[in-house]
Amino acid sequence: MQRDMKLLREILLEVEGWTDGRPHYIQQVVLDGYGPEELAYHARLLVEGGYLLGSITPVFHKPPYVLIQRLSWEGHDFLDAIRDHSVFEKTMAVVKSKFPSASLSVVKAVAIEVARALLQAHGIYSGATARK
Secondary structure, three states: OOOOHHHHHHHHHHHHOOOOOOOEEHHHOOOOOOOHHHHHHHHHHHHHOOOEEEEEEEEOOEEEEEEEEEEOHHHHHHHHHHOOHHHHHHHHHHHHHHOOOOOHHHHHHHHHHHHHHHHHHOOOOOOOOOOO
16 A cells, blocks of 8 residues: 555544544544545554554454554644645645655655745745844
8 A cells, every 4th residue: 555645644634633632543533535444554654653642453354453642743743844735735746746755754844845935925934044
């Protein structure tokens, strides 16, 4: 199964929205257009990559149970970079035009540059750094 950046983003947004403070199994999550195997696989990637805090329990002939506690610091940072839909869409267009696939760190770096360009276009960010 290939990594689906859109699904990774959707899972991060879903987890961020949990307000009850309890862990949840990915099997309890329903996202339109995605089956339990895809959700489990991508949640597992996010836990293994350190973007989500949680645990993975392998199950014979089934997707693993992925218990998600919350976003990690890195998960929050990554989600902040790709939260805005237009930033995410432009980021993915840039990434796909240059690479057949890319790591989450590359996607995050491109998203930050896309956001900066949008801010500059609106006169909000000059790109200049403060000097001491």
